[in-house]
Amino acid sequence: MLKYCKIKGAVLRQLLIFIITIYIFTGCSVKEYQKYDDISKASLEKVNFYDIEDFYNDDLDYAFEVFKKACTRSKRYEMFKEVCLKADDENNARDFFISNFEAYKLIDNKGSDEGVITGYYEPLLHGSLTKDDTYKYPIYKTPKDMITVDLSKVYPELKKYRLRGKLKGNKLVPYEDRAQLEKHANENLEPICYVDDKFALFLLHIQGSGKVKLTDGTILNVGYANQNGRRYKSVGKYMLKNGFIDRNSASIQGMKAYFDKNPDKIDEILNHNESYVFFRESKQGATGALGVELTSKRNLAVDRSYIPLGMPVFISTSNPVTKEDINKLMVAADVGGAIKGEIRADFFWGFGDKAFEYAGKMKEKGKLYILIPKQVLN
Numbered sequence: 001m002l003k004y005c006k007i008k009g010a011v012l013r014q015l016l017i018f019i020i021t022i023y024i025f026t027g028c029s030v031k032e033y034q035k036y037d038d039i040s041k042a043s044l045e046k047v048n049f050y051d052i053e054d055f056y057n058d059d060l061d062y063a064f065e066v067f068k069k070a071c072t073r074s075k076r077y078e079m080f081k082e083v084c085l086k087a088d089d090e091n092n093a094r095d096f097f098i099s100n101f102e103a104y105k106l107i108d109n110k111g112s113d114e115g116v117i118t119g120y121y122e123p124l125l126h127g128s129l130t131k132d133d134t135y136k137y138p139i140y141k142t143p144k145d146m147i148t149v150d151l152s153k154v155y156p157e158l159k160k161y162r163l164r165g166k167l168k169g170n171k172l173v174p175y176e177d178r179a180q181l182e183k184h185a186n187e188n189l190e191p192i193c194y195v196d197d198k199f200a201l202f203l204l205h206i207q208g209s210g211k212v213k214l215t216d217g218t219i220l221n222v223g224y225a226n227q228n229g230r231r232y233k234s235v236g237k238y239m240l241k242n243g244f245i246d247r248n249s250a251s252i253q254g255m256k257a258y259f260d261k262n263p264d265k266i267d268e269i270l271n272h273n274e275s276y277v278f279f280r281e282s283k284q285g286a287t288g289a290l291g292v293e294l295t296s297k298r299n300l301a302v303d304r305s306y307i308p309l310g311m312p313v314f315i316s317t318s319n320p321v322t323k324e325d326i327n328k329l330m331v332a333a334d335v336g337g338a339i340k341g342e343i344r345a346d347f348f349w350g351f352g353d354k355a356f357e358y359a360g361k362m363k364e365k366g367k368l369y370i371l372i373p374k375q376v377l378n
Contacts, residue, residue: 033107039079039372042306042342044104045113052103052314052369054327056094063329064093066298067312070331073291074310083373097312097329101371106306108342115343117317119362120301120336121355122286122294123203123210127195127220137201138191139212142226142278145188146175164229175228177274182267192222192281199259202235202270203252205277208336209286211351223282224289230274232337238272252360275337285351288334296350301334306342307370309333315345317366320358329371343368 033043049055064087071084083100090096107113128135149163149172165172181189193212195201204210209223236255239245244265245254259266284293288301290309300313307313311332318325326347339346345368349355 034104036372036377039308039376040106040306040370043107043109043111044370045107047103047105047369049098049103052327053316054325055314055329058314058328060093060097060329063298063312063331064090064096066295066331069292069295070290070310070333077308077310079308079373079376080310082375097371100374101312102374102377103314103369103371106343106368106370113343113367114365115341115345115368117315117345117347117362117364117366118338119320119347119349119359120207121349121359122351123200123207123356124351125195125197125200125204125210125212127193127212128215129193131191131194135194135196135215137195137198138185138189139193139195139201139204139222140181140278141190141192141280143175143188144190146226146228146278147172148226162229164227174230176276177228177230177271178276179267179271179274181228181276182271192279193220198266198270199256204279205275206336206338207286208277208288208334209279209282211285221282221285222279223287224277225280226278227337228274228276228278230276232275233273234338235269235273239269244269250363252356286348288348290333292333294333294348294350295331296348296355297328298330299333299348300330301336301339301346301348302332303340303342303344304335307332307345307368309335312371313345314369314371315347315366316369317347317364320362320364 033045035043068087071080071087074080075084086100087096105113106115108115127139131138143166145166147165147167151161151163163172165174167173176184193214195212204222209221212220212222214220236250239255239258240247240250245258248254249257286294288294288299300315302309302313309332312329313332314327314329316325316327334346334348336346343366345366347362349359
């Protein structure tokens, strides 16, 4: 019995030594994430630029030009004021980024560094300034009776939120949803023009800006002006869930093919998304929420809770068609109703058929690294 106890004690001591050894060599390597809630609500892992795949192989000169273009608007934010001034006097893009920024990888609330990267593009629609049997779907301006309430003056913690509605008597009530707006036009709705394709118009709402080729050949640029205040709901997910499309056709192209064969279903399905976007005429092409004209393959739409507009963002993802790696430095310059989450971005592909193909099929895994100006970390 005594011998047994000695053996058992020896085994326990060896086990304890083993556990302590594991703790010493692995416990210290547990990753510690940082929080800068005034910059990003995500957990952040500090990384070296050399640890970002292909950072030094990217065309940093081009990325620098896109950043400087963003600075024309982002310099009004305290976070970018100083670094945007420095950009005016810098000629070496590589030195500029590594000298003035710290890189942080975004981590979600489950500890993962991977999220979903989708794509968007600038669509081309065909339209007319007057309504007829062909051109009958209106692109509306912001309604005259719609009221936007800025909550930040009463509740500073809600500074990123807006209430939208209209007055009914002395009460603010929700503005009409998609189905109501399309069924009952009223004197408060003024069209910019009319287009010939209902699904193309819906895609314009999703993309946020686009071009309309009028019957005389004139190109009209239209950009996001406002929204009816209703929550965005994914029509693609709705179609998939209800068996209208399968996973192999879960793309813009697949949705279009379904509506071409089943035009009687388009209202029922599109009205699942109660959100409705209003537009304005623009002198420039696709323009993001930051207020600058978007650069194809160099601008992202993001969730501002996790990535501020104007922020340089290095993305690691893949092309949805060729499956080639995409590793490049971009700039957050836009937002989107469907772009919600820590590691979530919409890749702007630009204008044209290729852009439509890539954007429509893109739903790739990806990692995001934000470059935070050093002076705001000190």
